[in-house]
Amino acid sequence: MKKQISAFIVLILMAGITAIPLASAHCPLCTTGAAIGVGFARAYGVDDSIVGLFLGALIASTALWFNKWLKKKVNFPMQELALVVASFLLLVIPFYYAGLITNIDMVKSMPTHHGMTGFGILGLADFGVDKLLFGTIIGTLAIWGIFNLSDYVKKKNGKVIWPYQGLSFMVVALALLTLIFWVMTRQ
Secondary structure, X not given: OHHHHHHHHHHHHHHHHOOOOOOOOOOHHHHHHHHHHHHHHHHOOOXXXXXXXXXXXXXXXXXXXXXXXXXXXXXXXXXXXXXXXXXXXHHHHHHHHOOOOOOHHHHHHOHHHHEOOOOOOOOHHHHOOEHHHHHHHHHHHHHHHHHHHHHHHHHHHOOXXXXXXXXXXXXXHHHHHHHHHHHHHOO
């Protein structure tokens, strides 16, 4: 049943791609791709920390895309940060209340199931950090940083070095983080 629901969601998202403009700095195509990845990952039982990475990528890319659009109309100090934080909260708070992000006490009581482990003697589960929340935080910060790195490289060279530079930076970062999380959560 999960696979059929995921396939339906993917079809809806793919249909939405047809309404996407041909080119944008942080395009909805990237955001839609991240959402499709999350749908497939959850349907096939991928660890929540890895799913969280893709949710974080979705949060950061959506906030940055919206920021590029909003800057044409209004620009205020720390606008990008405010949009990233707002996007993060708009995803995480409903996930918490829907029960997708496990509360602190539950994580502490079942650390091997709900918590992120693998950091020295104590795992993050000992502090009540949920796998999905941890992955989402790391994914958001990493992708936000990667896009800023891409913008820095572009500014330093006066142009992008290769087509889809920001997207390729994001794909490499997500691949590396996924590999790291996969190794950490393998038991």
